[in-house]
Amino acid sequence: MKDISFNPGVYEPNWQAKWEADKLYRSVMDESKPKHYALTMLPYPSGDLHIGHWFSMTPPDARARFKRMQGYNVLFPMGFDAFGLNAENAAIKQNIHPKKWTYANIERMRKQMRTMGAMFDWEREAVSSDPEYYRWTEWFFIQLYKHGLAYRKKATVDWCPKDNTTLAREQVKGDERVCERCGTPVIKKELEQWFFKATKYADELLRFDGIDWPEFIKVSQTNWIGRSEGASVIFKTEAGDPIEIFTTRPDTLWGATFMVMSPEHPLVDRVTTPENQQSVSEYKAQAEKQTDIQREAKDKEKTGVFTGGYAINPVNNERIPIWVADYVLMSYGTGAIMAVPAHDQRDFEFARKFGLKIVPVIQLEGVELNGDTQEAAHEHEGVMINSGPFDGTPATNDKGMKNPAIKAVTEWLEQKGIGKRDVNYRYRDWLISRQRFWGAPIPMVHCETHGWNPVPDDQLPVLLPNDIDEWKPTGESPLKFHPTWKDATCPVCGEYAVRETDTMDTFMCSSWYHMRYLSPHNDQAPFDEAEYNYWMPVDTYTGGSEHANMHLLYFRFFHKALRDLGITEGNEPVMQLRNQGMVLAEDNRKMSKSRGNVVAPDVLVQRYGADTVRAYLMFFARWQQGAPWDSNGIEGIARWMRRVWTLFTDPYGASDSAGAASDQAKKNLRRKVHQTLKRVTHDFENFEFNTVISSLMELSNEMYKAREAGAAGTPEWEEAKEYYLKMMAPVAPHITEELWTNHLGKPYSIHQQKWPNVDESAAKEDTIEIPVQVNGKVRDRITVASDASDEEIKSAALASEGVQKYLEGKEPRKVIVAKGRLVSVVV
């Protein structure tokens, strides 16, 4: 006697163990099949797996399973982004080595992940803090260095005072300019640091040709890179020193009535006259003290001081004063601007406040501008005036060379040798140094004589020391205080050299993990070439959108840089990107331990089983949207699971009419099955997981009715059962395996079955009910054969009672037949 009690707590772990023992989810290269690389963002091992992890992993797992059933050779790997500050902060707090903390968490999370019943290929697991992994992270750094893409430079950088480390610009967020990790406002520091030359790829990163990425990610990256087209122009001080400026509006050059330099500009002291010395240095000191937030506040009153120095406007030889003001940033353009108060609102406000000259050079036809009375800058189109040879040239609202005024002036500047066409970017090189312990060491040594040199390949990896017990954040890497770790040998002369004690940004580790999955234990190369050629590029990448301008930009850069080094192929690492939304807590806020509103998946799995949790995560919200958690809703899915269980384990139900179903009932059942198959196939393909579930629910409801009508035992019923389990298998791998193998007695495993094909003729309705509208309102419904002609439908509609009533004997003005959908009668 078969056990028909519904007990996921027993069969789920049993199947998980069997699948693993049978290596059911091993993905090995197989040239006979098309490949599908489904990648999902790997987690930080920061503690327990939370419901957000389940939300980001199990629906993509279902899709990967669906792809596999469709005949693809699917790779769906998992790993851990294991370096990072969490581990180090725990070390400080609990006085435990970050390695110990990290690996204990990984072990726990692995166990938790196994309860998901996901098709992760654990033999391909990669952990970024394993020496066999970070050896190659270091190796990549050296490759970039050797090709001039990694360099060391002193610069003003963002510093998180809480995490005590520098940050890349991408890791500083929002108006408040806070640290991406901990939310602390960042400060500026002048430090010598390692950078990657990401800006070399700015233009290429703006192109998304041939990749299917969400619009808002592309827009976000485009904004982040912030390309502006314009011209650079050389002004000269009266003493003859050149001051280069960048402008997007060379057409307004004749209206440049003063210049403004950033307080940090190197020429400030040279142009400042003795009598202005004091006020200028006071202003500089004050600017230095201010935080970025204060300084860059949008509604801030303009401040500034006159240097006493003058420059010559190269287009009209006007002598114009040079001011210093903090609204000009050293970090953008050249740190100096030509000020055109008539046509730039910021310059306008500044000029009004300090009584500087305003000369309009573009005005609308018939609307005369006057610098003395103008109330705001005129930033739009018009015709050039007061501009020597260019008077009368039309200026449009177009940016760059599309604007005839900009084009004409730029070409003239180039002829005259005063300036040239130029492009500026917001985007900055990637600051990679972190003053922290738990990261991949930067594999460089410094020798008094030979400067910086990479650690030779045969000495990689540079390992992190185990014998360290001082974690207090000092603003410098704890590695610096280890008694011997930093002692090294210069690879050029063999004399003493000092090791770099900063570690790399963990985003470096996650820039290439998708390639390490290909051969995680290869000790000859970061990855096996044959594996690369077979699996890459990633076909589908899923994860959170918070990485839009961080990870998702870094790894595009990384791929392109490696391509130029001959390591990777193709222009993009990922073809299709999809982002899941966020699971909020029931109180509609973010889940967090401190608020005590987190939903623990372990508890849910214990209570309902993994299949139910998986299905609920697919059902409770649009996956790409996310929603607040609803702890009641899961009951509906639990009910559905039990109903499916009952439907399959009690095949005849209460009906004693098995096999007695009418031909019509059997046909209807088969139609519903194939319509569902069509829908489910489409929805899996398009990440519409919620409707996969609702379609399956509809079908099981239909099957209950069909069984009642005597369908059990018929071929249609057998097909329905078989197809049902196949369609449900990606969603709920355990219950379907249990029913398939143990109750239907079909060959193990359901997960190796082929996805069924839709029988279009079975899916087609033979009669259809068509609503009939009179003046846009539904007044009746007619039933016609699905292949009825427009003429037949029309006459049936006109003959219907509802239409006759509203026609009141008159002729309709117009009748529209929308094939198979609706008839619209206009009276």
Next chain:
RNA sequence: GCCGAAGUGGCGGAAUAGGCAGACGCGCACGACUCAAAAUCGUGUUCCCUCCGGGAAUGAGGGUUCGAUUCCCUCCUUCGGCACCA
């Protein structure tokens, strides 16, 4: 301010290509089973009215159309990105 995404019952959401708005589920109400509860099953559930039948309704207003949740315009709200970027 600029750019992007979204706005549908009490709630999550559904609606291939412009064609029956509210599928599926939660919640709620009533009923069956039960000594009772849970579970299960059944019925109902957008709002309004004079409840036969009709009217209104997809953030607001307008447009195109025989017909708009879907397309266009204006606006509002929420979320996200950028922002004294020259």
